[in-house]
Amino acid sequence: MQTVVVGAGAAGLWAALHAASIGPVTLVAPDPAAGSSTALAQGGIAAAVAEGDAPSAHAEDTMAAGAGLCDPRAVDALTTEAPLAIEELRRRGMVFDEGGAPTLEGGHRARRVLHAGGDATGRAILRALVASAREERRIHWRPERAVALLVDRGRVRGVRLERSELESWRVILATGGATGIFGRRTGPDRATGEGMALAWDVGAALADLEFVQFHPTALDVSGQPARLLTEALRGEGAVLLDAGGERFMARFDPRGELAPRDVVARAIALVRDETGKVYLDAISIPNVAARFPTVAASCAAAGLDLAHDPIPVAPAAHYFTGGILTDLEGRSTVPGLLACGEVACIGVHGANRLASNSLLEALVFGRRAGLAPDGRGPSVTPTEPLGGPPRPGRAPLERVRGAADRYLGVRRSAEGLDAARSVLIVGGPADGTNAPALVAWLLAAAARRREESRGGHFRVDFPRTVDAWAVHQVVTREGWGKLPAAMQAALEP
Numbered sequence: 001m002q003t004v005v006v007g008a009g010a011a012g013l014w015a016a017l018h019a020a021s022i023g024p025v026t027l028v029a030p031d032p033a034a035g036s037s038t039a040l041a042q043g044g045i046a047a048a049v050a051e052g053d054a055p056s057a058h059a060e061d062t063m064a065a066g067a068g069l070c071d072p073r074a075v076d077a078l079t080t081e082a083p084l085a086i087e088e089l090r091r092r093g094m095v096f097d098e099g100g101a102p103t104l105e106g107g108h109r110a111r112r113v114l115h116a117g118g119d120a121t122g123r124a125i126l127r128a129l130v131a132s133a134r135e136e137r138r139i140h141w142r143p144e145r146a147v148a149l150l151v152d153r154g155r156v157r158g159v160r161l162e163r164s165e166l167e168s169w170r171v172i173l174a175t176g177g178a179t180g181i182f183g184r185r186t187g188p189d190r191a192t193g194e195g196m197a198l199a200w201d202v203g204a205a206l207a208d209l210e211f212v213q214f215h216p217t218a219l220d221v222s223g224q225p226a227r228l229l230t231e232a233l234r235g236e237g238a239v240l241l242d243a244g245g246e247r248f249m250a251r252f253d254p255r256g257e258l259a260p261r262d263v264v265a266r267a268i269a270l271v272r273d274e275t276g277k278v279y280l281d282a283i284s285i286p287n288v289a290a291r292f293p294t295v296a297a298s299c300a301a302a303g304l305d306l307a308h309d310p311i312p313v314a315p316a317a318h319y320f321t322g323g324i325l326t327d328l329e330g331r332s333t334v335p336g337l338l339a340c341g342e343v344a345c346i347g348v349h350g351a352n353r354l355a356s357n358s359l360l361e362a363l364v365f366g367r368r369a370g371l372a373p374d375g376r377g378p379s380v381t382p383t384e385p386l387g388g389p390p391r392p393g394r395a396p397l398e399r400v401r402g403a404a405d406r407y408l409g410v411r412r413s414a415e416g417l418d419a420a421r422s423v424l425i426v427g428g429p430a431d432g433t434n435a436p437a438l439v440a441w442l443l444a445a446a447a448r449r450r451e452e453s454r455g456g457h458f459r460v461d462f463p464r465t466v467d468a469w470a471v472h473q474v475v476t477r478e479g480w481g482k483l484p485a486a487m488q489a490a491l492e493p
């Protein structure tokens with residue numbers, strides 16, 4: 001019997017290629033070239049391949065970014081298997097820039113980020129993987145959307161598509177993240193957590209939903225997409241200015257503009273609230289437009305000149321850390337259902353993702369899911385009631401995005417999170433089309449419960465990190481549970 005893989009970003013394609021080594025595969029995705037975060041990834045992919053670097057050092061940096069919530073076993077798998085993933089990418093036709101010499105990126109203490117096509121690494125990976133998958137005779141493509149999972153006696157047995165059904169011995173969800181529930185986002189429009197909603201409907205556990213990584217400097221021009229203004233600009237000397245033209249970062253962190261991503265994002269959000277606007281001034285960087293052509297083009301599309309104008313910026317939702325809870329082989333809490341890539345929560349990122357680790361996660365755990373033996377994933381027993389309907393009613397996407405931008409962003413509070421939940425449950429019936437409202441509601445509920453600040457979750461009313469909260473929040477239709485930081489170890493059946 002076949003495997004069904006849903007989603008054709010890096011995780012889905014890689015899972016399908018490996019699953020094809022053990023049997024036939026149907027790959028369900030509307031259009032592999034469009035609608036994925038993989039296609040937008042600019043920075044690169046991390047792996048300890050340079051002389052003097054080691055997977056253990058990569059693991060240390062990953063754990064430091066994760067703010068006490070990384071699962072060491074998942075991080076060990078990620079970093080140890082990274083060089084093998086890069087090697088296999090090369091064998092499948094991927095060509096890295098500068099002969100594969102890695103570069104340095106924020107949070108990494110060694111040169112370990114590989115690029116392709118300048119700032120088009122994701123597109124290059126997608127091209128290589130789509131070509132490989134098209135050559136694989138055991139992979140059959142279905143350009144459709146999955147709208148439900150089929151369950152028989154407690155086990156997932158296939159998927160319902162828009163026009164048909166597919167039976168399978170296992171379904172691997174690789175449908176990407178949910179930053180599309182935000183209006184201000186850097187990712188694709190359709191990344192609204194459909195995979196998480198499909199898994200939720202068959203009783204699977206979701207975890208760590210309160211942790212969202214916000215990119216600090218996205219273009220802030222109404223009517224324009226929130227295009228990234230890469231952190232490398234600040235690395236080269238670009239400075240942040242308030243509406244009055246004054247620098248402000250020194251008051252938040254001695255590292256100024258080079259402080260970690262979450263610190264800069266919070267500072268910008270606060271100063272925007274205080275003064276109305278924040279600008280990134282890159283005018284002093286020599287040849288800035290030639291050195292950053294993608295950014296210069298995004299600015300030009302908004303009528304701005306990177307070389308002469310301070311550019312308005314604001315934080316935007318960039319990476320969805322939480323997702324479907326899985327073990328290290330990608331198995332969810334429901335037999336027959338697996339997940340990998342941004343839709344999954346395996347424990348590698350903890351409360352905050354280290355830059356360039358997510359394409360890597362998609363490959364390392366895509367392969368593991370593709371090859372996973374049959375068997376049960378983790379089991380979870382919730383101990384506290386859900387405190388709301390198991391599926392909020394259907395709210396129009398624009399209402400969800402408005403509420404997410406207003407209440408679920410960089411700076412959260414009890415009051416705002418309560419308001420978000422009430423906005424999200426009113427609306428039409430819960431009928432399976434409301435993935436954005438469901439995911440946003442669960443995010444708001446998880447963030448309301450976590451009375452501390454950590455990684456990608458900041459509460460203005462609980463600004464400190466609290467040791468007792470060094471736990472993962474897990475949720476199913478039955479209610480909430482908490483798991484210790486070494487999540488997978490606690491989940492062994």
Ligand SMILES: Cc1cc2nc3c(=O)[nH]c(=O)nc-3n(C[C@H](O)[C@H](O)[C@H](O)COP(=O)(O)OP(=O)(O)OC[C@H]3O[C@@H](n4cnc5c(N)ncnc54)[C@H](O)[C@@H]3O)c2cc1C
Binds near residue numbers: 147194342355
């Ligand atoms: C602007 C930007 C820049 C980034 N830069 C980097 C970087 O430099 N390095 C890095 O490591 N990470 C980066 N990331 C993050 C990284 O790109 C993603 O985490 C990663 O690509 C996710 O891969 P994925 O395969 O899990 O999901 P995706 O690539 O998002 O693919 C999801 C797929 O699922 C399909 N799908 C969704 N729902 C359904 C459904 N119901 N039925 C069928 N198909 C469905 C979609 O159409 C798509 O094909 C960046 C992200 C963004 C937005």
